[in-house]
Amino acid sequence: MTHDHSVGIVETQTFTFAQETPFVLESGATLGPITLAYQTYGQLNADRSNAVLILHALSGGAHAAGYRSVEDTKPGWWDTAIGPGKAFDTNRFFVICSNIIGSCYGSTGPASVNPATGKPYGLTFPVVTIGDMVRGQERLIDHLGIERLLCVVGGSMGGMQALEWAAHHPERIRAAIPLATTARSNAMQIALSEVGRQAIYADPAWGGGDYYASDRRPDAGLAVARMIAHITYLSEEAMHRKFGRRLQDREQFGYQFRTEFEVESYLRHQGLSFTQRFDANSYLFITKAMDYFDLSQSPAGSNGPVNSLAAAFARSQHVKFLVVSFTSDWLYPSHQSKEIVSALTAAGADVSYLDIESSAGHDAFLVEVDTMTRLLGSFMDRLAREEGI
Amino acid sequence: MTHDHSVGIVETQTFTFAQETPFVLESGATLGPITLAYQTYGQLNADRSNAVLILHALSGGAHAAGYRSVEDTKPGWWDTAIGPGKAFDTNRFFVICSNIIGSCYGSTGPASVNPATGKPYGLTFPVVTIGDMVRGQERLIDHLGIERLLCVVGGSMGGMQALEWAAHHPERIRAAIPLATTARSNAMQIALSEVGRQAIYADPAWGGGDYYASDRRPDAGLAVARMIAHITYLSEEAMHRKFGRRLQDREQFGYQFRTEFEVESYLRHQGLSFTQRFDANSYLFITKAMDYFDLSQSPAGSNGPVNSLAAAFARSQHVKFLVVSFTSDWLYPSHQSKEIVSALTAAGADVSYLDIESSAGHDAFLVEVDTMTRLLGSFMDRLAREEGI
Numbered sequence: 001m002t003h004d005h006s007v008g009i010v011e012t013q014t015f016t017f018a019q020e021t022p023f024v025l026e027s028g029a030t031l032g033p034i035t036l037a038y039q040t041y042g043q044l045n046a047d048r049s050n051a052v053l054i055l056h057a058l059s060g061g062a063h064a065a066g067y068r069s070v071e072d073t074k075p076g077w078w079d080t081a082i083g084p085g086k087a088f089d090t091n092r093f094f095v096i097c098s099n100i101i102g103s104c105y106g107s108t109g110p111a112s113v114n115p116a117t118g119k120p121y122g123l124t125f126p127v128v129t130i131g132d133m134v135r136g137q138e139r140l141i142d143h144l145g146i147e148r149l150l151c152v153v154g155g156s157m158g159g160m161q162a163l164e165w166a167a168h169h170p171e172r173i174r175a176a177i178p179l180a181t182t183a184r185s186n187a188m189q190i191a192l193s194e195v196g197r198q199a200i201y202a203d204p205a206w207g208g209g210d211y212y213a214s215d216r217r218p219d220a221g222l223a224v225a226r227m228i229a230h231i232t233y234l235s236e237e238a239m240h241r242k243f244g245r246r247l248q249d250r251e252q253f254g255y256q257f258r259t260e261f262e263v264e265s266y267l268r269h270q271g272l273s274f275t276q277r278f279d280a281n282s283y284l285f286i287t288k289a290m291d292y293f294d295l296s297q298s299p300a301g302s303n304g305p306v307n308s309l310a311a312a313f314a315r316s317q318h319v320k321f322l323v324v325s326f327t328s329d330w331l332y333p334s335h336q337s338k339e340i341v342s343a344l345t346a347a348g349a350d351v352s353y354l355d356i357e358s359s360a361g362h363d364a365f366l367v368e369v370d371t372m373t374r375l376l377g378s379f380m381d382r383l384a385r386e387e388g389i
Numbered sequence: 390m391t392h393d394h395s396v397g398i399v400e401t402q403t404f405t406f407a408q409e410t411p412f413v414l415e416s417g418a419t420l421g422p423i424t425l426a427y428q429t430y431g432q433l434n435a436d437r438s439n440a441v442l443i444l445h446a447l448s449g450g451a452h453a454a455g456y457r458s459v460e461d462t463k464p465g466w467w468d469t470a471i472g473p474g475k476a477f478d479t480n481r482f483f484v485i486c487s488n489i490i491g492s493c494y495g496s497t498g499p500a501s502v503n504p505a506t507g508k509p510y511g512l513t514f515p516v517v518t519i520g521d522m523v524r525g526q527e528r529l530i531d532h533l534g535i536e537r538l539l540c541v542v543g544g545s546m547g548g549m550q551a552l553e554w555a556a557h558h559p560e561r562i563r564a565a566i567p568l569a570t571t572a573r574s575n576a577m578q579i580a581l582s583e584v585g586r587q588a589i590y591a592d593p594a595w596g597g598g599d600y601y602a603s604d605r606r607p608d609a610g611l612a613v614a615r616m617i618a619h620i621t622y623l624s625e626e627a628m629h630r631k632f633g634r635r636l637q638d639r640e641q642f643g644y645q646f647r648t649e650f651e652v653e654s655y656l657r658h659q660g661l662s663f664t665q666r667f668d669a670n671s672y673l674f675i676t677k678a679m680d681y682f683d684l685s686q687s688p689a690g691s692n693g694p695v696n697s698l699a700a701a702f703a704r705s706q707h708v709k710f711l712v713v714s715f716t717s718d719w720l721y722p723s724h725q726s727k728e729i730v731s732a733l734t735a736a737g738a739d740v741s742y743l744d745i746e747s748s749a750g751h752d753a754f755l756v757e758v759d760t761m762t763r764l765l766g767s768f769m770d771r772l773a774r775e776e777g778i
Contacts (some may be wrong), residue, residue, distance in 0.1 A: 027644035030495060058443055127644035187628035187652040188620065193615045194653045197646070198660070199588055202609035220591035225585045228617055231577065236722065239576035245683060255416035255516035257586070257673060261680065263576040264583045271587070284646060291650065292642055330719060333625065 005039040006075065007082045007090050010066035012106055014038070018141045029126035032234050033115070037099040037106030037142050041082055042090035044146070047221065050389050051146045052076060052088055052380075053137065054097040055154030055161040058229070058286055059278060061105030064097035065090075087376035092384060093150065098140055100133040100161075103288050103324060104279035111212060111279045122281060123209030130157070130293045134164045138172065148172055151378070152292045155179035155241045155365035157286070160293050167295050175320040175383050177376065179365040180329050182336035183309055183343065184294035189331070192232055193239065193287040196225035200280050209281050222280040223271030230270045231387045235328035235361030239263060309343035316344065321351040322379045326364035352379070394472045395464065396479050398431040399455035401495055403427070406528045418515035424505070425529050426451045426488040426495030427591065430471060433535070439778050440535045441769075442478055443467060443486040443525065444543030444550040447618070447675055448667060450494030453486035454479075457718060469758045476765035481773060482539065487529055489522040489550075491675055493668035500668045511670060512598030513607050519546070519682045522555045527561065533742035537561055540772060541633035542765070544754035545721065546675070549682050551637050552729065553696035555708050556684050556701045563614035564709040568754040569718050569724040572732065573683035574696055578720065582676040589669050611669040612660030619659045624717035624750030628652060669706055705733065710740040711768045715753035741768070 001304040006057040014108045015037050018021070025031060035224055045375055056077065065082035076097075082088045099107040102125070110125035117124075141149065152173050160180025164301030178339045181237050182189070203221030211217055211378060234242075243263035250260065259265045284356075295312040321344055325337035333353045341353045356371055365372065404410070407421030414420060428451045431439060443453050445466065454471035456464055465486075477484050488496040493512070499514035506513075530538065541554045541562050548570025555565040571578070589595055592610030602608055602663045623631075632652035636642075639649065648654045672686045684701040710733055714726035723744045745760060747753040754761065 009450050027642070029644070123646065127646075162467060184634065186625065186648070187632040187634065188623075188625045190634070190650050191616075191620050191656055194650075194656055195613060195620065198657070199591070199613045200618060202588070202592065202613055204593060224584060224588045224591055227580075227587060231580050231584065234577075236575065236577045236674065236719070239580060243576040245573065245576065245579070253416070255418070257512065257516075258676065261576070261579050263580045267583055269579055270586070288646065330625070331698075 006084050007066035007083050008080070009069065010039050010041065010063065010076070012037050012039055012062050014106060015140050015143050017136075018144070023136070025126055025132045026129045027127055031101070031108070031126050031128075034101055034108045034136060035106070035112075036101070036136055037103075038109075038140060039063060039076075039097050041065050041095040042093055044094040044144070044388065048146050049148070049150060049387055050095045050384070051096060051141075051144070051149050053141070053149050053152045054082065054088070054095060055152060055158035056097065056099070057154070057156040057158050058290070059274070060158070061103065062097050062099040063105075065095070080364070080366075081372065081376060087373050087380060088153075089377075089380070092389060093380070096124070096140075096144070098137045100286070101136045102128045102133070102218050102282060102289065103223070104282040108159045109279070110209065110281035110285055116148060118388065119126065120212040124210065125281070125285060127288055128285060129289050130160045130164050131168065133289065134169065137161070148174060150387060150389070151175040151177060151380065153179070154181075156181055156362065157290055160290065163295060166316045166321070170316045170319050173319055174387065175323045175379075176309060176341065177324070177379065178337075179324045180326055180332050180337075180362055182293075182332050183312070183340050184296055185291050190291045191329070192228065193360050196228050196287060197284050197287065199224035199228070202265070203280075206280060209284070211280075217275070218280045220277050221276035222278065222283060225283060226274035227267045227271040232331040233362045235330065235359055237328060237359040238361050238363075241359070247319060283345075295367035309339065310346035313344055313347035313349060317348040319349055321349055322375070323351060324365065324375065325355050326358045326360065326362070326368070327355060328359045329362045329364060331362040394474050394766065395468070396455035396615060398458065399428050399430065399452065399465070401426050401428055401451050402592050403495060404529050404532050406532070410665065412525070414521045415518045416516055420490070420497070420515055420517075422498045423525060424489055424495070424501075425490070425497075425525055426492075427466075427529060428452060428454070428486050430454055430484040430761075432483055433483040433533070434778065438537070438539060438776055439481065439540050439773070440483045440485060440530075440533070441476070442538050442541045443471065443484060444547035445488070445680070446543070446545040446547050447661070448548070450485050450492065451488040452494075454484070462599050469754070469755075470761065471763060476762050476769060477542075478766075478769070481778065482769070483655055484773070485529075485533070487526045489675070490525045491517045491522070491671060493671040498668070499670035499674055509601040514674060516676060516677055518678050519549045520557065521556065522678065523550050526550070527558060530561065535562060535698050539776060539778070540564040540566060540769065542566035542568070544569075545570055545751065546679055549655045549679065555705045555710070558707045559708050562708055563776065564711070566711045566713070566768065567726075567729065568713045569715055569721050569751055570700070571682075571721050572729050573685055573711050574680050575725070579680045579722070581617065582680050585676060585741070587675050588613035588617070589673060595669060596774060598673070600669075601773075606664070607669045608664035611664050611667065611672060614672060615663040615667075616656045616660040619656060621720040622751045624719065626717060626748040627750050627752070630748070698728065699735035702733055702736035702738060704778055705724065706737040708738055709772065710738055711764075712742045713741060713754070713764065714744045715749065715751070715757070716744060717748050718751045718753060720751040723748065
């Protein structure tokens with residue numbers, strides 16, 4: 001822990017619900033009890049109007065800012081944006097980062113023990129949706145005594161959750177910031193998810209998801225899934241700039257099948273280190289939730305299909321939006337954000353939109369720190385002033 | 390066999406060389422004997438000036454046109470371009486399609502028996518380069534008694550070979566048509582290759598490449614590699630148009646881990662059918678050759694580095710080029726073709742270049758049949774007239 005403007009040492013808390021009455025999922029299946037891991041930074045003000053909910057992406061968790069201990073050198077995943085004087089200024093806002101149902105980071109997911117059997121759920125864990133994740137977070141917000149969030153914000157899958165909040169729980173939020181995301185996963189996104197899942201299925205150690213009691217885990221398959229995903233997070237230009245055709249620890253080609261190019265070494269490292277921190281079954285469940293995400297279709301609890309994205313935001317007129325995409329993001333290309341903006345505009349919502357010129361690819365929402373700090377900071381500042389915070 | 394303008398029933402021939410003196414590869418390793426599978430269509434004219442060499446892509450083979458039998462319903466991989474009256478008009482040209490060293494389609498590759506051991510090479514097969522492949526083809530051309538090819542043409546890896554011919558064997562060709570390709574694989578292309586290889590390595594049935602005597606083959610890993618590759622051959626728009634979010638044989642989400650979206654079904658089919666026709670070790674060797682490809686670096690047999698692409702084409706001034714890229718090809722993006730065009734222009738070569746507006750992605754060079762027929766046909770027609778054919 002070395003940085004200024006840090007929230008300091010943080011602790012992960014948990015909240016458990018659906019202990020008596022199980023939680024009904026969009027699929028119709030039930031789940032309970034459900035624990036959500038979360039962290040908070042800053043103080044909730046007297047009228048409970050300054051709460052900001054941070055929504056993480058596929059492989060993220062509740063630890064968004066600060067350090068786990070004084071020895072810890074690696075801050076939370078969005079520490080650049082959360083802290084005293086930062087975009088999500090913890091001197092001003094009460095910032096919450098909630099983990100999701102299905103995760104392996106302290107929340108109830110496929111690696112959790114099913115109380116009905118005394119064994120890990122594995123693939124008997126019910127398939128959850130982005131809508132289910134958000135309804136879980138709503139319970140957490142209830143528990144924290146917050147009627148209305150000042151803002152929900154997230155990139156990638158976190159952006160899907162922000163849009164889900166806006167479409168289906170608009171009365172609970174004042175503003176939403178979906179970054180580098182989509183209102184509906186497209187064929188390419190589903191295809192990329194599916195190949196990652198196939199890599200896990202192909203690993204014999206996966207064993208149909210029932211590997212928790214085994215001494216082998218589907219690390220090889222999960223590493224391949226992560227390597228595929230990692231390529232999609234970068235742009236061609238970013239990879240070229242970062243690695244080019246440079247060789248790793250050698251002067252000339254070895255004409256052998258081992259790591260030769262730096263980019264190969266980087267990918268292998270990304271794949272390997274991911275297996276040390278993530279659960280393969282969680283990867284399956286969370287990617288599945290993203291594939292299902294399509295706000296233009298029937299929302300949970302509705303009586304029929306809403307076949308238009310504008311209709312999905314019919315109740316969102318009073319939500320302020322900041323939509324952001326990045327020119328080199330080919331995983332969630334700008335046109336998907338523009339579709340969101342069109343739908344929101346048609347629905348009569350107050351929308352700011354920026355397509356940020358960046359060569360960093362999908363990762364830009366995390367790595368374009370200066371631009372994001374300015375942009376998010378000024379949006380939050382204006383919002384706070386409007387709300388008298 | 391049902392189509393007009395077909396070359397009809399074709400037979401694959403083989404040519405074997407390096408029986409006495411082994412062939413020296415760019416790596417310094419030697420290989421021999423080497424067999425190449427090839428097919429020919431049309432007739433070589435009296436002055437042997439009408440030969441066109443077709444160069445296939447990663448998963449292709451010598452069977453480029455016509456049918457294998459009267460019952461055969463699936464013609465060769467570029468039947469749309471090769472035949473009487475087609476772009477490569479077999480009434481006028483002698484068309485050759487040569488397989489490559491390292492392939493599993495009738496040529497010497499890792500699945501071939503090493504005469505020194507009596508067992509399949511597996512991973513003891515030497516790593517070959519695009520340069521090695523082309524020097525192998527040069528032996529075939531010698532064998533066929535052709536001094537100078539009228540044209541070499543290929544897409545993707547076939548385009549790399551066309552460029553290799555132009556850079557290092559310019560005296561043997563009159564013209565070259567590199568389609569949807571690059572003069573040097575970039576970090577993203579290497580990364581995508583490497584993830585495919587990792588998927589194969591991760592399959593326990595791969596067994597370090599020594600699986601030919603086993604009853605299990607690394608089909609699961611190879612299928613994942615193919616699925617990844619297949620996504621890169623299509624554009625986001627093409628996938629959206631082809632599949633959208635349509636479900637496969639169902640009306641609503643199943644909330645289960647099986648094929649639900651059409652795009653998933655398509656990918657699984659592509660992966661599975663590939664394992665029935667391709668050898669995993671060949672996949673490793675051929676992708677490795679593509680990764681090494683960089684014409685801006687030292688060519689085989691040179692005494693030092695040629696650190697500029699223009700310098701690589703210093704002897705290619707008398708070659709006529711038609712370079713083609715496709716606007717939605719993100720695997721071999723247009724800027725890589727533009728780099729080739731700049732280098733050729735700087736080297737003083739005669740270059741035509743077209744960046745074709747297409748939403749078909751990398752596959753466009755095969756699927757944009759009408760455009761390609763007109764474009765290739767008129768280039769070949771002009772070339773033939775200039776050469777008095």
